[in-house]
Amino acid sequence: EPEVTQTPSHQVTQMGQEVILRCVPISNHLYFYWYRQILGQKVEFLVSFYNNEISEKSEIFDDQFSVERPDGSNFTLKIRSTKLEDSAMYFCASSATSSYNEQFFGPGTRLTVL
């Protein structure tokens, strides 16, 4: 069964460093999403991406964040200069044609900023 994959599963970085979180969405899906979940809190929407551009973004998704689909399979989230409060679980998801379709989630990347 096709699934969304994410790498790495755990990333530890120093404050101020850049990190790139990688996702491989399900191959025939067109919409991609990033969410984050700070430990003990609810999941929050960061950004959605369609047709090689951002479709929606939340207030959390400020200038420190960027997304890219560098090739036909990967979807990346870059945090330019990490802060302690960026420590969270980051989930990638994809859906077939729009956010009105079921979303399939990856296993998540746990980001720890020291």
Added chain:
Amino acid sequence: KNEVEQSPQNLTAQEGEFITINCSYSVGISALHWLQQHPGGGIVSLFMLSSGKKKHGRLIATINIQEKHSSLHITASHPRDSAVYICAVLFMNYGGSQGNLIFGKGTKLSVKP
């Protein structure tokens, strides 16, 4: 303000019990998702519904659009059902954009053998 409320926050049940988890939301929606989050953190989509009722195995999800309320039921619960169950809502967006999912805080279910 678009809000999603879940109840209860925590739920402990004995194996075999019938379980109900509730989700209510503030304004009109396009779709509602029920998700399961395992202790390791991974999220699995259980249902997406915009009306009526859906069933998959021992899981049943219902939604009442007029009352702005959805329930997730688990019949004959089992310890492997222990997880956090999350309601996530796609609110109706009249501005032309698709909107995005708003998540509830989740219900932590523990099923004892």
